Amino acid sequence: MSDVTRAKHGRPVHHWRRDVVELAAVFTAVAVADGVANLIGHGPNGPALLVISAIALAATAGFHTWWARRHGHAPPTSDTGARPPAEVRQAGPSDGPAATRGAAAGASALWRMRTTVKDAPGSLATLCTALAGQRVDILSLQTHPLAEGTVDEFLLRAPGELAAAEISRAVAVAGGTSTWIERADAHDLVDAPTRVLGLATRTALDAAELPLALRQLLGRCTIRSLPAKPVGGGRPPAEVPVEGVLEDTVMRLRAPEGGVITVERPYLPFTPTEFARARALVELDARLGPRIPRSQDVLTLPEGNAITVRRADTRDVPAAKAMQERCSPRTLAMRYHGPVGDAERYLNHLLSPRFGRTLAVQTASGRVVGLGHLLWDGDETEVALLIEDEWQRRGIGGELLGRLVAMAVEAGCESVYAVTQASNTGMVAAMRALGLPLDYQIEEGTLVITARLDATPVCSRLPYDGRQEQFGGPVGRD
Secondary structure, three states, rough: OEEEEEEOOEEEOOOHHHHHHHHHHHHHHHHHHHHHHHHHHHHOOOHHHHHHHHHHHHHHHHHHHHHHOOOOOOOOOOOOOOHHHHHOOOOOOOHHHHHHHHHOOOOEEEEEEEEOOOOOOHHHHHHHHHHOOOOOOEEEEEEEOOOEEEEEEEEEEOOOOOOOHHHHHHHOOOOOOOEEEOOOOHHHHHHHHHHHHHHHHHHHHHHHHHHHHHHHHOOEEEEEOOOOOOOOOOOOOOOOOOOOOOOOOEEEEEEOOOOOOEEEOOOOOOHHHHHHHHHHHHHHHHOOOOOOOOEEEEEEEOOOOOEEEEEEEEHHHHHHHHHHHHHHHHHHHHHHHOOOHHHHHHHHHHHHOEEEEEEEEEEEOOOOOEEEEEEOOOOOEEEEEEEOOHHHHHHHHHHHHHHHHHHHOOOOEEEEEEEEEEOOOHHHHHOOOOOOOOOEEEOOOOOEEEEOOOOOOOOOHHHHHHOOOEEEEEEOOO
């Protein structure tokens, strides 16, 4: 506004002298225009001159408007300069939709991206320049040299409104090929050496951590452990050399006990660097030998009996076999869905840390009366229970199941499933007591119950949390 300015306190101040001058100028202009119109209008070419004058005035006004907008008096805006306060501040309760949109536009997102570039000077610089053009910040970079080219793995922070497809297009224009990108989270902010050292520490403490460490090291992949002698007989897996085998999206490593560990990732080929890291973890596991945490919890049952819950491995095969011999045929049928021909070989597989984790329940005299298994089954995870007949209906199965599910959550599993018979009301009740969303599938009397762990927090205790009370009695810890 030309006739209004604002003082420092914000109130409008009117200048009456400027108003009078502008009003006098308007009257003068009208009088001059009337005189010119009368003079020209009575001439021989008067109408044509008036039309030409009107066109010239319109063109002049349009040019003036364009020039004023392009060369205004407002200070220029810049991405590197100071922003107006309304864009810097966060939207508050009293802000309108415009402020909310501004805050959303200022949010950022984390991305993990992998692309292949030519092994030539300036290739990486061109790629980084393309990302900078999209206002993408590179938080970390790892290079995986190949025979031809280099695979670059990035952790990126990009504007929240920037889609993955736009980042991929910019990378493609800069020369990147075979680009793969997915959302990341705060856990990816840990640098690669720190993450690998952490995985090695977990593997050193617990042999059952090896499959989980490989999965966290390599991302979304399917890991299968194949024993040298299959439990049900059949053909053993093909022998793998000591150095392992890398075949594009599949790597095969020799397991410490003589079997084969197969890792598959169909959506993204493995690099030699990833293969070397995975092989180093397996070699560490082989050198350390069998090992499991020896912590244990002492629980008190409602009737006053004390039991101990601890981790178990193949050294507990004799005690587990003796428990199975005390179980009734019906209890064994509920667990194994049929006769078990070679119990010792079967238990060697179930109790091996290579295939999962096992919890054992033993009495004060040291007799094993219950087993709970958490078994890695490729991309899925199975839970299974076996409780000796005399110790059933005392809450032991529910206690074991809760601890196994807590282990699965800690391992990052999305779901667990249990295979039983439709008449096994105890297992069904224990699964329902978890308070998780359940899916039921019944086929020819076999019931498969799947609990989704990513939908609801698990209200279960940690595997060896001695700070809680179980079964209504105190808990001790050795």
